[in-house]
Structure formats: structure tokens, C-alpha cells
Amino acid sequence: MKKLVILTHSPEETIELAKKIGSVLKAGDCIAYFGDLGVGKTTFTRGLAQGLGLPDEVSSPTFSIVNEYHGKGLSLYHFDMYRICNEDALETTGFYDYPLDESIFAIEWAENVIDFLPENKIKITLEHIDDDTRRITIEGGERFENFKY
Ligand SMILES: Nc1ncnc2c1ncn2[C@@H]1O[C@H](COP(=O)(O)OP(=O)(O)OP(=O)(O)O)[C@@H](O)[C@H]1O
Ligand SMILES: [Mg+2]
Numbered sequence: 001m002k003k004l005v006i007l008t009h010s011p012e013e014t015i016e017l018a019k020k021i022g023s024v025l026k027a028g029d030c031i032a033y034f035g036d037l038g039v040g041k042t043t044f045t046r047g048l049a050q051g052l053g054l055p056d057e058v059s060s061p062t063f064s065i066v067n068e069y070h071g072k073g074l075s076l077y078h079f080d081m082y083r084i085c086n087e088d089a090l091e092t093t094g095f096y097d098y099p100l101d102e103s104i105f106a107i108e109w110a111e112n113v114i115d116f117l118p119e120n121k122i123k124i125t126l127e128h129i130d131d132d133t134r135r136i137t138i139e140g141g142e143r144f145e146n147f148k149y
Helices: 011-023 041-051 087-092 110-116
Strands: 004-008 030-034 066-069 075-080 103-108 122-130 133-139
Touching: 004 011, 011 041, 011 133, 030 041, 030 110, 041 075, 041 103, 041 122, 087 110, 103 110
Parallel strands: 030 103, 030 122, 075 103
Antiparallel strands: 004 133, 066 075, 122 133
16 A cells, blocks of 8 residues: 655644645544654644644643544544553543544554554654654555645
């Protein structure tokens, strides 16, 4: 499967890219983020919310573990799995209670719960190149292969 690799040069560019990705998401899509502290996972999610037509005041779910966004279209559930390290802990987040089949999940620190994520997840890897530059790699199906940015 081909990967989409894009460099962004500011948070605004990351948000613009994420907005385009958000606008082609479908019910049941599960986004699994990979990337270090402060690389831009929450910033990307802010763009996703915009692309889904949701309010864009997305904040980090560091303390809440999950933030929910609801609007006219698909709902977004934004998880921070930084402290989640086994299936019991995962269960306490509500992961199994939220209706993925009719919404979108976006999961920070996906590596911590990788065994429990759906097979057809969309993998988004963010890498820090310099202060303002990020390399963003998107893997997850034909929808993104011919994506123009
Ligand atoms: N090209 C870029 N794309 C995204 N963010 C950028 C970029 N350049 C600089 N930044 C800055 O990097 C930081 C990213 O923070 P953000 O909270 O989105 O990261 P995170 O990966 O969610 O961190 P954490 O692991 O702590 O949750 C912000 O301060 C943002 O302004
Ligand atoms: Mg974050």
C-alpha cells in the first residue's frame, strides 16, 4: 500500500492538511497517531474537526483521556492513550462504549493500545524535522493514495 508523505512548515499548514483529510473520512474510521511529545497530534486533530464540520476548539485530552465533539455530521472521539497500557485501562476510557461504526476515533499514543485497534485503521505518523517543520505520513487505504495537497 502506498503512503502519502507531506511536509508542513507551520501549525496552520498541518491544520489545513488535516482539514482535507477530515473532509474525506467516513463513519468507522479510526485514526492512530504515532509521534513524540509535542509533535502535532492534537494540532492535526484540530484540523480534522474542522474538516468534519465540528467546532474547532479542540484541546488536548491529556487529563480527560477522551474529548467528544458533536455537530451536524459525524461525531469525533479524541483519545490520549499516553497512560493507558493494558486492556483493563483501555476499557475505563470508554473506548468500547463509544459507537465507532457511526463516528470517527482519533487516538494519540496509539502504540500503547495497538493490539486493540481495528485492522483497517488509518496510521498517521508525525516526525519533528525542525521547530516549524513536520513530516506527516498517512497510511490507510486508497482514499489517500491519490490525495492532492
Ligand atoms: N508544522 C507544524 N505542525 C504542527 N505543529 C507545529 C508545527 N510547527 C510547530 N508546531 C508546534 O508544535 C506543537 C504541537 O503541539 P501538539 O499539542 O499538537 O502536539 P502533540 O503531539 O499533541 O503533543 P502531546 O504528545 O503532548 O499530546 C504546537 O506548539 C505547535 O504550535
Ligand atoms: Mg496531544
